[in-house]
Amino acid sequence: MASDAARDDREALAGAEVRRAVIAVVAGWAVPGLGHVVLGRFRRGLIFAAIILICFSLGLLHDGRLSLRDREQPFLSTLQVVANAGVGIPDVLARWSVYDELAYALPRDAAYPEHEARSTILRHRARSSLSLYGTAYLWTAGLMNLLLLFDVWDLGLKRRD
């Protein structure tokens, strides 16, 4: 009887930990560093937020490509979009600012006016001599944030200190 109660307590505790970890991971994806803040690691969260957001800002300042999924190169372009989107809400805001809409792909048909408009913006940014550096900064920011989510998950489940 007592062991059943203890097991129920342990399961409830584990369920609460998983919920907390999932919330922290979602928060950490949306805003870099917020996952750590949710788990009470303020200093760590702020340092990671600073590193990732500086990297992302440098990417935008260097005319980095905010990649779009292209049917001509579906695999590579999808990886690029994932790397960009890894940084969460800042990527959403940047896309709105650059494309004037939340664009993640080129339309299927090249005859669509959106196809020409998005391609032109992408080509214009890629023409900049700094674009290569900017793209590296943007992708690195997104991938660093995605990698950080594993740390948040482990911390949420108390697998590491």
Added chain:
Amino acid sequence: MRSHLLSLLVYATLVSAYFGILVRRKPVEQFRLASIIWAAMVGGAVILAFLMYPFPR
């Protein structure tokens, strides 16, 4: 930031700081790992640049 070297230094600093803090827990160990990664990135890029020097585009 039009200087390639400055871009390299800033990039290496951000990435090495990130991995140092992510992987290690104690500040001294974090600094040591970040320094090693930074030196490897900057040193590697400089060595690669010298190796490529005889083969311009």
